[in-house]
Amino acid sequence: MNFELTTEQKQLQDSAREMSRRDIEPILKHHDPDKPLPKEAMLEIFAFLARMGLLAPRLPEEHGGAGLKMLDYGLIFEQLPPVVAIALLAQDVTISRIFAESSEEQRERLLPSLVDGTRICCTGTTEPDAGSNPREVRTRAVEDADGFVVTGRKMWISNAAICDVINITCIDGVDEKGRGRIRRLVVDSAESAFTTAEIPCLGLRQGHLGEVLFEGCRVPKRNALGASGDAARVLTLTWNANRPLVGLSAVNMAQKAFDAALGYAGTRKQFGKLIGGHQLVQSRLAEIDAQITTSRLLCYAALDAIDQGHRANGSSAMAKRYSTTACERAITEAMQLHGAMGVARETGLEQLYRDVRMLPIPDGANNILELIQGRELTGLDAFR
Ligand SMILES: Cc1cc2nc3c(=O)[nH]c(=O)nc-3n(C[C@H](O)[C@H](O)[C@H](O)COP(=O)(O)OP(=O)(O)OC[C@H]3O[C@@H](n4cnc5c(N)ncnc54)[C@H](O)[C@@H]3O)c2cc1C
Structure with a gap:
């Protein structure tokens, strides 16, 4: 190794x-x-x-x-x-x-x-009543001679309000078990009408998290996607690889907070000496460093496992859950080491604090990731 x-x-x-x-x-x-x-x-x-x-x-x-x-x-x-x-x-x-x-x-x-980045796209799965269980989507695609008529609402979609193309998950009927039959359609704003709106949020405010409304939106037949070849495997791998990537964004933020705290501990004096010289401050710095290092290594290990051809279901779920939680804690502690300066806008820490809070939710909320890891460990599925 x-x-x-x-x-x-x-x-x-x-x-x-x-x-x-x-x-x-x-x-x-x-x-x-x-x-x-x-x-x-x-x-x-x-x-x-x-x-x-x-x-x-x-x-x-x-x-x-x-x-x-x-x-x-x-x-x-x-x-x-x-x-x-x-x-x-x-x-x-x-x-x-x-x-x-x-x-x-x-x-x-x-x-x-x-x-080539001249058009922006996004994936619309989540809906007001379908989040952690995407099988519960209700956006409906009705097929007629000319294509599909789509009706429904998507929520919490990254890039929604600036997208040219949205890949949506919808249902076009029911399967033999009475469950919604899933269909994926590419909806292109150049040929299909839909409306979008931003959802104001706690963090990542320069980004775009929004909703999309389809009201009898016409989508040509040629834009219906169909699973072909090893699509199912690719989709699972894509999903699994997203999780450690999101974890690494949390690491990026926590590292910035740590660097700031280390710098501050080396310049701020209280009780006649640098605060970095107080044992409890060193203890907190050591703990933040450990949280960031552990998070980073878990994310790298999960991505490497995917490169080695493993599905990495459990390790990618663990990497994202652990790192988003640990990095959120690390940022809070780095703020605390700044005293009042930690909550002032000028240090940038309050933005990291807000931004990192966005990450335990997409690509599997942390409870769900815990259950995925639990399923890998026990072979028992807690979802059913
Ligand atoms: C920054 C950000 C970006 C996003 N980008 C996209 C995107 O591009 N496309 C898209 O489609 N969606 C996107 N989402 C939506 C995201 O995927 C969903 O918010 C997420 O899947 C959770 O769904 P929900 O919010 O409806 O929560 P719910 O599913 O309603 O869950 C609520 C709570 O209940 C818990 N819970 C649910 N079921 C169980 C269970 N079986 N056992 C234990 N606990 C459970 C969850 O962990 C959670 O804490 C994004 C969200 C955010 C915050």
Whole structure:
């Protein structure tokens, strides 16, 4: 086992860090930190990400993707500003899922403008009454001679209000067990009408989390996706790989908070000495460091397991649950080490505190991830 990154991996990290500092952060700083970025700004950011092949990191090179290993993608992902990383994840995952379930004709028609970042996409599964159990979706697609008529509402969709294309999960009837029969459709705003609205949230405020309303929205037949080849396997892998990636965004935030706390402990004096010289302050710093290191390693290990061909259901669930919880705690403790300065806007810690709180929910809320890990451990399914 070798914990040292290769020269190439260090270079990937360095270029992602440099791109974030030089190209992306100035765009974020130029806009209101509490408002969703204008679409043009996100397109500008996506253009930088596309140049590094990051909008389709999981697609094979022969299909226009970067063909990255998941661990290498994770190393890059960790360096991106979290609000951008979450928008990127929505784009990347949507591209990967469309790719996994589409025909050659659909790939050629739908994917190029998403891969080059000139159009924005998202995945719409969650609904007002269907969250942790996506089998309960109620958005309905009724087929007629011309295509599908879609009616329903999607909630909490990343990139919704700025998307050109949304890959939705809906039902088109019932199966033999009386359950909704799942169908996935690509809805393109250039040919189908739907409305979107932002949902104001606690954190990641420059991002876009929104709802989408379909009221008799017409979708052409050619946009219906169908599971082909090893689509089911690809979908599971996509899902499993998202979790440690989200975990690494939490690590990004906690690392920033830790660096700030370490710096503060080395300059702030109380009781006649640097606060970093007090034993209890050192104890807290050591604990934050341990939380971040453990989180990072769990996420890397889960991504590496996926690269080795494992499904990594349990390890990816554990990585996301552990790291989002531990990093949230680490940020709170780093704030506390700043005293009142920790809650002042100028230190940036209150934003990290709000932003990290968004992450234990998408791609499996933490209870659900615990049950997935529990199922792997016991072989017993607590969901049924
Ligand atoms: C930042 C962010 C980005 C998102 N992006 C997207 C996106 O791009 N596309 C999309 O489709 N959705 C997205 N979502 C939605 C997200 O996937 C759902 O919010 C999530 O699946 C949980 O669903 P819910 O909010 O309806 O909670 P619910 O499913 O109603 O759960 C409520 C609570 O009950 C718990 N719970 C539920 N069932 C069980 C059980 N069996 N045992 C124990 N506890 C249980 C949950 O853990 C949770 O704590 C996003 C959400 C956020 C916050």
